[in-house]
Amino acid sequence: MIRFTDVTKEYLRTGIALTDVNLHVGKGEFVFLTGPSGSGKSTILKLIYMEELPTAGEVRVSGLSTTALRRGDVAKLRRKLGIVFQDFRLLEDRTIEANVAFALEVTGAPRANIPTRVSRLLTQVGLASKATAYPRELSGGEQQRVAIARALVNEPYVLIADEPTGNLDDRATRGIFQLLREINASGTAVVMATHNLELIRRSDYRTIEINRGAIVFDSGESKSAVPEEVV
């Protein structure tokens, strides 16, 4: 579902970020990306959601290859992905439900279906009672739940999470991680970049360690992965 073939990424200003990365993430897998700051974790994630394109090599996600991108392909790809960030990236001037609905509206989903789907998602992340609140009225953990609800609203194949617990305390971190596990258990693959070794140790998910733009350790595909041919 996600395949990196000999991927090198070089930024104009900061130089080489990734060198010859080969990587495969199967349907329904849970993968931790770990490594020091600046090691290339975020670059890998950006390549997955095609915010960046490789300087050399190929990234293939859900059938879409970086070597044959057409106008509008990236927007379509992102509707099949869910993306979550450390800083939540919510629209501050819209309510929680409007933030989640927004992700549906941009895809042109029928208006009549939006409230039901939003409400279902907010219930899933445990925020049904705060649908009309604004992001600033919520705790960090709650805001991240909203971001996750928004990421899930289009029923993505993969949830990409870039340090989703980086700004949260232990309790909120555990809550968010538990939510991600549940999401993964329901069949959505999760690729999560994190510094939090405690989370990695507590689970038996596949872990890929990046250092200086190269994969230095890969624990192998998780047992929970669904066979690839389903994709």
Place this chain on the structure above:
Amino acid sequence: MRSFSEAMHAFRRAPLLSVLGIVTIAFSLFAVGLFGLVAVNIKDTLASVEDRVEIRAFIAEGTPAEATGAAIGDIGSFPEVARVGYVSQEDALNRARSELGEFRDVFDAGFLPASIEVRLKPGFRSPERVKAVAARIATYQFIDDVRYGQEWVEKLARIRNIAGIAGIALGLAFATVAVIIIGTTIRMAVLARSREISIMRLVGATDGFIRRPFLIEGFVKGILGGGAALLLTWLASVLIDRYIVKANFFSMELAVAGVLAGAVIGLLGSGVSVGRHLRRV
């Protein structure tokens, strides 16, 4: 429909920035409008002065009326001529008496010569054309002298040329400044929403989907700013007309074109700003 409600949402969410944008557009276009007002009035004044360009051919004494009549018919058929008339000696004296006080005591109708008065059509009032027509009239045997105020016609043509060139240059300069100011204002509005744009892209919005509300917003701001500028310019023209000098306002077509220009600048400014932003994020 969704794009429209998004655009309105942007107005509601940042009313101060929106109003500031509209006011900036309004004053930028107001400056252009004031200049336009001056240009229109100079043009109207020059046109009315030009309207008075005339050729006067003085007829020798004793010329038979048939000869004069034939010449008038002949001159009237010149393509440059708008109208031609005969001024008898008596008419000339009466006119002089009414226009110039010192002729009041002159009783002899033969004192002033009879003449043919020729007015030219618009577009045929350049010094060269006037001179050419005057020369053709002078070829009639019974014409003593032809006058058309050569110096005055030449000066008028010079003023018109200078006013035309200055008008175009200043107009372009004003319009350029207005476009730059309006573009910057719209760019600020786009930058203020760069976070929103990046989030829209993350959740899979197409460029067209992101662009549409901005285009509507720019168009509406342009219309409102253009309308306000038109109102300000109209007020200025009323005040100038009442207290300073008689002033004309724009024709309806020009006024509508001005407001539409505001809308187009708003639309293009937004399109360009969002386009540049989309390429960057």
